[in-house]
Amino acid sequence: MLKLYGFDVSNYYNMIKLAMAIKGIEYEAVITYPNQTPEYLAICPTGKVPALQTADGVLIETNVIFEYLDELSPANPLIFGSAYERARIRELMKIVELYIELPARRCHSEAFFGVPVHEQTKSEVKRALLNGIQALSRAASFSPYLAGDKMTAADIFFLYSMSLASAVAKKLFEIDLFAEAPGAKELFAKLNAMPEARAIAKDQAAAQPDFKAYLAKAFAKT
Numbered sequence: 001m002l003k004l005y006g007f008d009v010s011n012y013y014n015m016i017k018l019a020m021a022i023k024g025i026e027y028e029a030v031i032t033y034p035n036q037t038p039e040y041l042a043i044c045p046t047g048k049v050p051a052l053q054t055a056d057g058v059l060i061e062t063n064v065i066f067e068y069l070d071e072l073s074p075a076n077p078l079i080f081g082s083a084y085e086r087a088r089i090r091e092l093m094k095i096v097e098l099y100i101e102l103p104a105r106r107c108h109s110e111a112f113f114g115v116p117v118h119e120q121t122k123s124e125v126k127r128a129l130l131n132g133i134q135a136l137s138r139a140a141s142f143s144p145y146l147a148g149d150k151m152t153a154a155d156i157f158f159l160y161s162m163s164l165a166s167a168v169a170k171k172l173f174e175i176d177l178f179a180e181a182p183g184a185k186e187l188f189a190k191l192n193a194m195p196e197a198r199a200i201a202k203d204q205a206a207a208q209p210d211f212k213a214y215l216a217k218a219f220a221k222t
């Protein structure tokens, strides 16, 4: 059986959990925090999560795992349609990851863990997030999903990236990222209301105490 390494608070891990749930793929969850121990690095070369252990070896990188899951189990595809339509889904995923998820991450420490970020970084992130959401607004159709009338892998990225990026924007810059992209708020609510996403949110809330304990230990070591 597939083994999924990660932890329930991780947004990337939850992207794969949602993909698995939508596709009806069974797996064993191996609760793992990102780490650089030789044991985990022997499984996952970056030490990050998620990592997926398959019968043939380990796969990392969320978008790569999406592609693998679709090929492994074609039911309820995440990336589908003509060559152009499939490329558009990958394009939207990339826009969300490069221009929303990754800039926001530069400010996670201050937004979520109370560790201040340099003012220069904050000003770069604020600009980048506004550019990112505006780019997404131009590129996506929001009708109601990012790529059209069907949910795709891009919407999974959007759901879990926007949850953190919008919190960063609100907490640090008093900006409502959703206001920058008509249709984004409605899509976010629609995705959050899916039974599979609600179950994941419940797991995420339940995992918070363990995650906080893990963070306290990690910060105590530094």
Ligand SMILES: N[C@@H](CCC(=O)N[C@@H](CS)C(=O)NCC(=O)O)C(=O)O
Binding pocket: 010, 011, 012, 013, 034, 047, 048, 049, 050, 060, 061, 062, 063
């Ligand atoms: N590009 C990776 C990013 C995964 C990632 O950054 N995961 C976070 C947890 S949400 C992590 O492991 N962070 C620890 C680190 O960056 O060292 C993917 O697509 O899966």
